[in-house]
Amino acid sequence: MNIILFGPPGAGKGTQAKKLVDFYGIPQISTGDILRANVREGTELGLAAKAYMDKGELVPDNVLIGIIKNRLNEPDCKKGFILDGYPRTVPQADALAGILDEIEKPIDVVLNLEVADEELVERISGRLMCKCGASYHRTLNPPKKEGECDICGGEIFQRIDDQEDAVQNRLNVYKKQTQPLINYYSKQGILVTLNGARDIDEVFEDLKAILAKFA
Numbered sequence: 043m044n045i046i047l048f049g050p051p052g053a054g055k056g057t058q059a060k061k062l063v064d065f066y067g068i069p070q071i072s073t074g075d076i077l078r079a080n081v082r083e084g085t086e087l088g089l090a091a092k093a094y095m096d097k098g099e100l101v102p103d104n105v106l107i108g109i110i111k112n113r114l115n116e117p118d119c120k121k122g123f124i125l126d127g128y129p130r131t132v133p134q135a136d137a138l139a140g141i142l143d144e145i146e147k148p149i150d151v152v153l154n155l156e157v158a159d160e161e162l163v164e165r166i167s168g169r170l171m172c173k174c175g176a177s178y179h180r181t182l183n184p185p186k187k188e189g190e191c192d193i194c195g196g197e198i199f200q201r202i203d204d205q206e207d208a209v210q211n212r213l214n215v216y217k218k219q220t221q222p223l224i225n226y227y228s229k230q231g232i233l234v235t236l237n238g239a240r241d242i243d244e245v246f247e248d249l250k251a252i253l254a255k256f257a
């Protein structure tokens with residue numbers, strides 16, 4: 043089952059991806075998590091990406107292609123994968139199509155989580171993260187123990203790009219550079235749009251119902 047989880051920042055892609063990983067046993071490939079790990083480790087990629095990320099800009103298209111290609115070729119992607127946060131531009135979608143053609147793993151479905159801007163701002167400004175990639179919200183989805191990740195016990199923190207300055211820019215960048223992919227995948231007949239502004243579990247039930255025919 044080869045899935046793209048699509049939607050604006052804060053739509054719940056990471057939250058739902060974690061649940062899909064548990065349920066279907068296929069990996070989540072989050073370019074945001076990969077980039078943040080590189081920033082933490084101070085790699086060349088991390089150093090190059092940080093300035094873009096902190097401002098809420100996208101990193102240049104060519105930066106992620108090789109990483110995605112290598113990741114999709116790893117053995118755990120044999121049964122399928124969940125792309126979260128990639129592709130985000132038409133050139134990235136074209137590059138992805140080339141890679142998937144080569145390895146004969148076409149995308150089954152693009153799941154588009156729709157959430158209104160006001161709610162996105164509330165979600166992003168209250169988001170707390172763990173370095174394992176788990177995401178929480180101060181009030182909407184708090185961890186069981188304050189300051190501590192439910193999954194790995196790690197310390198949770200606010201992302202720099204979740205601070206007010208970058209949030210509006212990220213929504214603008216989404217509208218300008220990423221939203222055109224809705225039309226791109228809709229034309230291919232593989233886009234399914236669902237209401238992401240419901241309870242986390244309700245959205246998940248809906249996702250499972252849509253995915254049942256691909257499992």
Ligand code: ADP
Nearest residue numbers: 052053054055056057165169177178179183242
């Ligand atoms: P994305 O990966 O799309 O940027 P996240 O999964 O990190 O989004 O979710 C953004 C924020 O919204 C997090 O704080 C998360 O806990 C919260 N959240 C996710 N889904 C829901 C939901 N259905 N209802 C309320 N809050 C949610």
Ligand code: AMP
Nearest residue numbers: 073074094095098099100101127128130
């Ligand atoms: P995310 O965790 O998906 O919200 O991504 C956080 C930040 O990482 C984005 O604001 C971008 O700066 C960068 N990023 C993640 N994925 C991509 C991508 N596919 N293309 C360009 N930049 C990305």
